[in-house]
Amino acid sequence: MMSGMNCPHNIYIHVPFCMSKCKYCAFYSVANLQPDWKRYADGICSELQFWAEKLGRITIPTVFFGGGTPSLMLTSTFDQIMSCIQKCFDLDENCEITLESNPGTLDANKLCDFVRCGVNRLSVGVQSLTDGELEFLGRKHDVRQALNLLKTAQNMNLRVSGDFIYGLPNHNEKSVENLCKQINQLKLEHVSMYELTIEKHTPFGQMNLNMPDNETMARMYETIQGALNLPRYEVSNYATPGQECRHNQNIWWGGAYIGIGRGGAGRVNIDGVWYDEMGNNERFEKISNETRTVEKIITGIRTTRGVELDSSVLNQINTDWIKKHNDLVALSDKYLYALPKGFLILDNLILDLIK
Numbered sequence: 052m053m054s055g056m057n058c059p060h061n062i063y064i065h066v067p068f069c070m071s072k073c074k075y076c077a078f079y080s081v082a083n084l085q086p087d088w089k090r091y092a093d094g095i096c097s098e099l100q101f102w103a104e105k106l107g108r109i110t111i112p113t114v115f116f117g118g119g120t121p122s123l124m125l126t127s128t129f130d131q132i133m134s135c136i137q138k139c140f141d142l143d144e145n146c147e148i149t150l151e152s153n154p155g156t157l158d159a160n161k162l163c164d165f166v167r168c169g170v171n172r173l174s175v176g177v178q179s180l181t182d183g184e185l186e187f188l189g190r191k192h193d194v195r196q197a198l199n200l201l202k203t204a205q206n207m208n209l210r211v212s213g214d215f216i217y218g219l220p221n222h223n224e225k226s227v228e229n230l231c232k233q234i235n236q237l238k239l240e241h242v243s244m245y246e247l248t249i250e251k252h253t254p255f256g257q258m259n260l261n262m263p264d265n266e267t268m269a270r271m272y273e274t275i276q277g278a279l280n281l282p283r284y285e286v287s288n289y290a291t292p293g294q295e296c297r298h299n300q301n302i303w304w305g306g307a308y309i310g311i312g313r314g315g316a317g318r319v320n321i322d323g324v325w326y327d328e329m330g331n332n333e334r335f336e337k338i339s340n341e342t343r344t345v346e347k348i349i350t351g352i353r354t355t356r357g358v359e360l361d362s363s364v365l366n367q368i369n370t371d372w373i374k375k376h377n378d379l380v381a382l383s384d385k386y387l388y389a390l391p392k393g394f395l396i397l398d399n400l401i402l403d404l405i406k
Contacts, residue, residue, distance in 0.1 A: 059110040061308040065315035066121040103139035113298035122152035126164040154192035212241035231278035240294040305347035357388025
């Protein structure tokens, strides 16, 4: 065990198994409905024990099971992993424990079991409220199954988030406005709205899809802000104040996190030194404080709060450029943050923002 007390770390656990691979998915995932869950859980627990030896009995503010489709997991597998986390670390008394899920993989009884084992936040991959679009995306559920899962989770008083995709080949501002109106009727307190991006090594990447142009995409993005009944708190995320995803916020704002399982990525801090880490012992490399600060700027500027200013951040940003572009970004006493016009060109803005 390391000497001294290390800072709190969030935990991300990658569950790579899926019913089938969606046509747009570029994440590490494996289509396998009957994986060896015992072997998987034992491997995850082995990694958790390794990090407990490295970091000591640190506090865990959040645990996030992402995928893949974590809701395919046996609840006994989930319970084994959560028991291992509690044995190795101290869970914060308000620890947020999120399970990503897909409709069609979770009924009320199984969801009840997950809740009994610790899940207090459910993220549902709805993606569309039109059956034809779900089929186009390669999803295996229909709208009815998605709505049933959302309602079941809401009735259990879980914190519930819905994921949706916009920017499909036939989309325009009107179709996105209609989608937002449908979402409003669901009374969700957290919604993620992701622009469909075409990655080269996916099935969509091999097709010659007629995608909306950049100007149309930008107008659709602006339409969401006006049509959705939730305030934006990050480029793609909207929530009732207090219902933001704390796991993602902690990471965007520069907190330490451990990536567990193949496909999981982390930024670990041991005795004040930062490391770039990948789960399944695939990578563990020291990174400089300057590199970590730049990463914090890149992720923090994606949030409406922005990047908290300290000496390390001030050393990395181009204040002269910021002053000349006060229609894109702003500085307060505590934060550097993007303005609405800046959010539309974040990728380019970041290149100019950092020295």
